[in-house]
Amino acid sequence: MLRNLVISGLLAAATIYGQTNPFDWPAIPANQWVHLPTHGTAAPKVFHGGAAIAPDRNEVYFVGSDTHSPTSLENGESNAFYRLDLETLTWSQDYKQDPMSTYRIVPDNQAETTTGRPWAMHTFDMVEWDPTVNRVVVVSFPGHTRFEPEERFPMFKGDWFKKLEPSHWEYDPSSKTWTRLVTNTPQFFTAALTWDSRRKQLIGFNGGGTYHFDRKVHTWNSTGAATEPGWHFSIVYDSTADRVLSLGTNKGSDQLFSYDPATPSWEPVATSTKPLLANGAAIAFDTNEGVMLYLANDHPTQYHNPTGKAVTFIYHSREKSWERLTIDSPPLYGMNYLMQYDPVRRIFLHFEKGPESGDRIEAWAFRYR
DSSP, X not given: OGGGGSOHHXXXXXXXXXXXXXXXXXXXXXXXXXXXXXXXXXXXXXXXXXXXXXXXXXXXXXXXXXXTSOOGGGTXXXXXXXXXXXXXXEEEXXXXXXXXXXXXXXXXXXXXETTSOOOSOOOXXXXXXXXXXXXXXXXXXXXGGGSXXXXXXXXXXXXXXXXXXXXXXXXXXXXXXXXXXXXXXXXXXXXXXXXXXXXXXXXXXXXXXXXXXXXXXXXXXXXXXXXXXXXXXXXEXXXXXXEEEEEOOTTOBOOEEEEETTTTEEEEOOOSSOOOOBSSOEEEEETXXXXXXXXXXOSSOSSOOTTOOEEEEEEETTTTEEEEOOSOOOOOOSOOBOOEEETTTTXXXXXXXXXXXXXXXXXXXXXXX
């Protein structure tokens, strides 16, 4: 059973730690998944939702809604914002979701609420932490309002849903407020975003193009670099090789691509072995050890995986090689954009609903070496 992955010391700690007691991260052993004893009401597992980690703040943030097919826990479409405190492993919710009565479309065809927040929307891998401004960045828009718009949004008339424009939103976790930047936001819906720590910039990728965000002038600059059209991309920044890595597409792919921000250009990475196919891949990069972890669905279909069975792969940046680990892996039910790496605690963090958690998120940790 997956709950047996919890080592005895951490399991005992779950009954001792309160909301003010620090969690004993050094006790987590290397090279095995450990189920974490979190507290409070966890965020719902959102199939098309995203997450970002702020290591210096000891927090992981969760935002996004499945909109046209939300979970029962979302109470319909939800733009709520959740966080997990990594010191105490305590869940909290910043604010309740805004009702649709607050939804409005401003003259430049941006979707926002009267409370100054984004609508409920898919966020995919388009959620990232920008440490230069201490904000969560979400580059997306409610692109799936085209599904049954008259029924779901009776307050709007005509073909309004065809005119909505992409948005660049930023969230301040200290003040718990959203800001929508006025910028030339690219079309990143179903695409991906990552933080280039060397150049201190956001990089976005949608298959057909790559973009760098210039924060000084609030402008997204296109590099013209592409791999192949599609969606459900996941990307990470490889700090060892100074490259952005992309794995997976909506069609399912085992081909890893590498992007050089200096050139700029993409190229396929030649490896002697391949991982399982990826579609909305759960990946994160270990900046201390120079490896990328990929938790793969052990199922013919990567979009949905009803079995929850998964396999853990490690990509070694220096050797450009894949390693399949022969260990028990936590559950994975298809697409998952929530995987994070915490460089402070040297831990990978995986978030997914568990066998007994219903539609609420549970957490697992993995320390490489």
